[in-house]
Amino acid sequence: MALNPSIFELCHRGPCGSCREAIFDEISCNCGRTVLQPPLPCGTQPPPCRFDCERSKACGHPQVPHNCHQDTEDCPRCPFLTVKPCMCGKNLLKNQQCWLTDVRCGEICGKKLKCGAHKCRKPCHKSGECEDAGRSCQQPCGKEKSCGHPCSDPCHSPYPCKEDKPCQHKIFITCDCQHIRQEAKCNATRDNEGNSTKSLKCDDECARLERNRRLALALNIDPETHKDDHIPYSSETLNMFLQNVPWAQTQEREFRVFASSPEEKRLRSKPMPPTQRAFLHSLAEDFGFDSESMDPEPHRHVALFKSPRFVTAPMKTLAECARIRHSQRAATANSAAVSEKKVKPSNVIGEPYNGFLLTNAKFGLTIEELRSAIRPALAATPSVQFDISFQPDESVVLKATPSAAVPSERDLEATLQSLKPGVSAAVKAQALGSIQLCRLDGSLNVLRRESDSASNGGWSQVAAKAAAPRMAIRQPVVQAKNAYTVLGAGKVQLGKKKEKKKEKLREESVVDDWEAAESAEEEREKVAGSVGSGDEMGGGRAGSVGSAAASGEEKEKNNGEAPVEAEEAA
Structure with a gap:
């Protein structure tokens, strides 16, 4: 080897x-x-x-x-597209590349966590990777405490809430008539009810409103139909309010709390962009506050001060004034359209009513409380049900959802008109507000209400109007003129008319051969020149004749006027 x-x-x-x-x-x-x-x-x-x-x-x-x-x-990698199940196993996703192994559908997991009280809020993930994997649940508890507000402590299930610290949720404290409101913290604990049972004291304005309410009740007058259309806000404020309604209503609520507190003299807002600061300045002008922007960007904010011209907050809210302005513009547009079409108001039929509108709702009103109040009045017509929803202006709409037994909207309107007396009586018996018919769209926006409808016109309006005063006919004043003056003026006018007619004919005439016309004009000038020289030679004679004629006319004139002068002398 x-x-x-x-x-x-x-x-x-x-x-x-x-x-x-x-x-x-x-x-x-x-x-x-x-x-x-x-x-x-x-x-x-x-x-x-x-x-x-x-x-x-x-x-x-x-x-x-x-x-x-x-x-x-x-x-x-394999580039072919296939159908693959997502990681959580809820959905099958199409057009997924074959080589992918972890496909997510994007839906929230929703599986119950180990605490048994909450569900996983993570998007699609593998089994065993929920948000409490390897640790305890970190979501807020959310259980209802003795004061009625949800617990904001971290999850402590299955143990009960401690409730040893004051509740930090915001509530509104009102007077007995619910006209005055003040925002405050709940501050309730297990052994203390906090501010939930406190109430404010009514002032003179509350007494005035209660007096007007009793007077209207005694005279059988609906206060909702007799409100004035005065708008205490400027057009700029309403326009900016409609651009961002939820945020603007929050700012208005803070303004009203600041206005109702006599101890508060200054209010600072959060830093905000220039458009929002402009709304606060405009609203402060309507309330009677002094406003000033402070600090440089991006910390620039608005400071409000109570000035001597401040008396009280406007009675109407921005939402109510926006609705009044919309109704006024709609009425103006309708009247203009009717005048253009020349249609009598008595022949114009609006869209049928399809629901009820509850205004002046009781503070703290709930949907279940309203349903239980009107249930006896609706027991006779089970074919019509109602969807109840709260509006931004603190009113409540009840949209009717008819069954097959009500074939058309006109039949539904007739059914609602028959139900209105019972529903209105049930609502007034429990002091929940006032009921009227209204027209609602698919988004539960109020398009038309019963109080906005104008009178039908007819002979009653004609009879109510006073007869127009007769105008005196002015007689023309004719001044007496001398007979000779009248005849002379007539001759002068006749001569002027003939001259105008000749000039018009001369202007309208068109010469076909201008050379021949020019030569004829020259001939006429030569003849006129020769005749003029002869007139100069006989000028003295003509002058004597003319003077004699003039003296004759003077004599005739003096002879004609002599009797008149004699009569005047007599």
């Missing part, structure tokens, strides 16, 4: 040299179609192969064309 000579090399730096021995075995590629014949140096690698790889895939798809290679090198 021959020994490798490198074994007997002396100690040296760096790696050892290659083996100097030769091998006498064939070295081929993986497919065996490319072979290196011996003898070959020791350590020779398999040769590269120009033929295609013929390995089969586990997925069963055809192999992507590529050259033969060794096992240490992987084949290209």
